[in-house]
Amino acid sequence: MRHEAALSAAENEHTERVRAHIAAQIAASGGWISFERYMDLALYAPGLGYYNAGARKLGRGGDFTTAPEISALFGACVAQQCAEVFRELGGGSILEIGAGTGRLAVDVLTRLESLGGLPDRYFILDVSADLRDRQRALLHDKLPHLMGRVIWLEALPREPFDGVILANEVLDALPVVRFRWSGAGCDELGVAAAGSAGEEFTWASRPASTVLRESVAGLASAANGWDDGYVSETCVRMRHWAGSITAALGRGAALWFDYGLPRSQYYLAERHGGTLLCHFRHRTHEDPFRLPGLQDITAWVDFTTLAESCMASGCELAGFTTQAFFLAGLGIDREMHIMAGEDANRFARLANQAKQLMLPGEMGERFKAMAWTRGLDRELTGFALQDLRHTL
Numbered sequence: 001m002r003h004e005a006a007l008s009a010a011e012n013e014h015t016e017r018v019r020a021h022i023a024a025q026i027a028a029s030g031g032w033i034s035f036e037r038y039m040d041l042a043l044y045a046p047g048l049g050y051y052n053a054g055a056r057k058l059g060r061g062g063d064f065t066t067a068p069e070i071s072a073l074f075g076a077c078v079a080q081q082c083a084e085v086f087r088e089l090g091g092g093s094i095l096e097i098g099a100g101t102g103r104l105a106v107d108v109l110t111r112l113e114s115l116g117g118l119p120d121r122y123f124i125l126d127v128s129a130d131l132r133d134r135q136r137a138l139l140h141d142k143l144p145h146l147m148g149r150v151i152w153l154e155a156l157p158r159e160p161f162d163g164v165i166l167a168n169e170v171l172d173a174l175p176v177v178r179f180r181w182s183g184a185g186c187d188e189l190g191v192a193a194a195g196s197a198g199e200e201f202t203w204a205s206r207p208a209s210t211v212l213r214e215s216v217a218g219l220a221s222a223a224n225g226w227d228d229g230y231v232s233e234t235c236v237r238m239r240h241w242a243g244s245i246t247a248a249l250g251r252g253a254a255l256w257f258d259y260g261l262p263r264s265q266y267y268l269a270e271r272h273g274g275t276l277l278c279h280f281r282h283r284t285h286e287d288p289f290r291l292p293g294l295q296d297i298t299a300w301v302d303f304t305t306l307a308e309s310c311m312a313s314g315c316e317l318a319g320f321t322t323q324a325f326f327l328a329g330l331g332i333d334r335e336m337h338i339m340a341g342e343d344a345n346r347f348a349r350l351a352n353q354a355k356q357l358m359l360p361g362e363m364g365e366r367f368k369a370m371a372w373t374r375g376l377d378r379e380l381t382g383f384a385l386q387d388l389r390h391t392l
């Protein structure tokens, strides 16, 4: 069954359109496209892809949730880290990459306003026109008096700016290259059409390019070798993309949050099926060919690749820690008391949210925070409690 019973007619029609579009691309490319291309089309094809069409995506009525969607405590702690950087710089702006529903922007601006330290500008750069509309609506609803400071960008600022760059769960949504390793060589796993009318998708391999094979051979030897048939992903795009984002920083800090691991743990021999995860209506599974255009497709982040990419921008690695230690360092318990005031019920709700953000079995350990700085002398408080830089 290709269709989920509970899909609406419009959803069925939409996923069929996306499927037909991808099938046409496969046919036009001689029967095979890379998985990176498939992921690009399924997530970002204009008017069709998951992030560029009407799916609700984030939040309770969507497919998955993120730290800012779980609790305003996340944004309050991020705001504390921004405030510290602004104090050091004597002010500054924020650039958020991939702002989702705009929730983090609302929470960060709200807390910075109460601290008396609003940024000069809050820039947002997001590829999704649909989400940009949601961000505008939410910010207008919650913080109408600050709309003059919020600016949506079409591209990275031409001149480096001083302040803070924020990116939460953007890297895991970047298209990845999938490969299968064997002692005899390396294949790139791509997508071919199957079914009588070519309307189904299936994995299909091709010998990897020399560049991919050499890069995967490097990963294999760093992992002390893999068994034949080892499958995983590598985010080739991140190697240039993350560095170009961090390069937009004049003086200040770039903060990356995502779920993932340093390379030595990512490519462990026992993780032989890769890290792809798909999200549809808060269910997680591993089949990227189901419901194209209606489900999110993600891969874990190799933080060593992120570090290599950002290092090329000339910034300094100022910290790498788990989300739990980042939030603890910035005083999540104090933020909880401030937000709840005398309201015991609110405090209980916030305590529950803090658990989701911090417990090891929830987001606390899987999610990491990484900071890159330029022209800052002080240590960042969010990274003072735990230093995982040596694991990269």
Ligand SMILES: C[S@@+](CC[C@H](N)C(=O)[O-])C[C@H]1O[C@@H](n2cnc3c(N)ncnc32)[C@H](O)[C@@H]1O
Binding pocket: 051, 058, 066, 067, 068, 069, 097, 098, 099, 100, 101, 104, 125, 126, 127, 128, 131, 167, 168, 169, 170, 173, 174
């Ligand atoms: C998983 S959502 C996370 C949203 C939000 N940061 C949060 O934590 O709730 C990924 C976000 O990144 C955006 N995005 C994906 N690729 C991007 C890119 N290359 N440049 C800018 N934004 C991107 C998506 O449109 C979406 O807003």
